[in-house]
Amino acid sequence: MRVVVVGAGIGGLAAALSLHAAGIECLVVDAVTQLRPLGVGINIQPHAVRELTELGLGGELARIGVPTSFQTYTDRFGGTILALPRGRAAGYRWPQYSVHRGVLQMSLLAEARRRLGEEAVRTGLTFRDVVEGPEGVIVSFMDVRTGDPVEVAADVLVGADGIHSAVRARLHPDDGPLLWGGVRMWRGITASGPFLDGATLAVAGSNLSCKFVAYPISPDRTRINWVAEVKVAEGGPVPVADWSREGRLEDVLPHFADWRFPWLDVPELIRGAGRILEYPMVDKDPLRSWGRGRVTLLGDAAHPMYPVGSNGGSQAVLDARVLARSLALSGPTEGLVAYEEERRTATTPLVLANREMPMERTLATVAARAPLGFGDISEVLTPEELAEMAAGQRRITDMDVRFLNERASWSVEGR
Structure with a gap:
């Protein structure tokens, strides 16, 4: 199994480390040319x-x-x-x-490159589209340095690209503001x-x-x-x-x-x-579903929340771990269903409770x-x-x- 993760923040890098530990190949892609x-x-x-x-x-x-x-x-x-x-x-x-x-992110980045290899985290690639077939997905990027298109084949795509997620916009074009x-x-x-x-x-x-x-x-x-x-x-x-x-x-x-x-x-x-x-x-208002088929979301891309409970980064880490476990135990499609059911059920009440500011x-x-x-x-x-x-x-x-x-x-x- 091969997973492409869009976004090299805390959630995306935690996902890479979790997937690697579970024996699943992972490529992390980020739009910035240099992670700082x-x-x-x-x-x-x-x-x-x-x-x-x-x-x-x-x-x-x-x-x-x-x-x-x-x-x-x-x-x-x-x-x-x-x-x-x-x-x-x-x-x-x-x-x-x-x-x-940033210090935590750089620590996760260094460890991901040490364990998965230097080429496991690629920068300067902007997500453009994803096409799903019966055997996997083709993910399209643009190289921001050259303007050239880049295509990557994988079994699963995970959007961990933050509150302005391009993957979420592709999955939910009518998503609320x-x-x-x-x-x-x-x-x-x-x-x-x-x-x-x-x-x-x-x-x-x-x-x-x-x-x-x-x-x-x-x-x-x-x-x-x-x-x-x-x-x-x-x-x-x-x-x-x-x-x-x-x-x-x-x-x-x-x-x-x-x-x-x-x-x-x-x-x-x-x-x-x-x-x-x-x-x-x-x-953002919670989504009724995060992804579909072989594509899903993670972290702020899935459940942006007010920072009143000091819990945003922590929930992204939990997403990453459940994602890896679910894929390892159940495979691409059933694994994503199990992942989303577990994590969406846990994070939706948290988003609403943070908004309430109890x-x-x-x-x-x-x-x-x-x-x-x-x-x-x-x-x-x-x-x-x-x-x-x-x-x-x-x-x-x-x-x-x-x-x-x-x-x-x-x-x-x-x-």
Whole structure:
């Protein structure tokens, strides 16, 4: 069996490593001429860390990432509302890691080329079309350097080419637009000293108005990834979301000019970023089916979601592992049916739960009841309200601890 994966992001490269481990030949193709460590910070949840560890990447994750200790919610003055243990502290057998997205991608790329061969990841090829026959698919590309057409034969095509997926557009020409909830996001990375215990993911405020997220992404805890989220409109359909759009300090800083906590100076952190990126918080309505025949989707191409649960990259890793297992056990067509049934059933509720933003109501309640801050959260929220908030966070981020710890491995022996 041979699989062509369009897109050399985290999902596409995780798919290549997973397919190789299952004894399936894989070619990864990307439109850019050179893959570079772009982006900012992301979190890899324990359920995805398990899968990457079973692929032999546990040591690399420990080398490049920060094992997150707590996800702490505060008001806009830095007063603690709720602190939830993460990773091993929450009972998982695997950590949660905060890491630079580009550094993780480059690690996966290096490992894919080492295991599969240098020619297993080809760049500078733009997807054009796919034609399915009784024995496989013919995938058409264009070489962006020469303009020449390139055709590749395979048994399966996987579109892992992100939120603006060309493969998804080919499969679903009448697909709906990107949907914006009205929140604009600015992101940056700043060299700064550690805060709190040096491994906390801190969330301050509410994106029903203004919200600020910060966490370390370097092993020495001195590179801080931050996200500023501001509700600026009612939202609606948008034609495009450009993840590389340059943001301006003067647009974001006024919203957080007086956000100084005992443990973090937010304006200083924003000013210290070498580069600011700006984009809208968008997702898409879930598809009723991802692919057809011998073609399917993976990661953001299949299920773009709001980044409120720190789960987008993690779900792409889970997609990759289930894809490889399903193809290895059931073959091309039946395997893709099994893959889609398992993963679409799991990700559709997650997309909708992220859109609902279940914790924001509680955070807004804190701001309404204590607009000038509080001494102890018990003065503001009841135990039941705090429990409801914790449950909302688990619904968009966590997998059942005992289930994950005890379930059988998804690994299949190479054939």
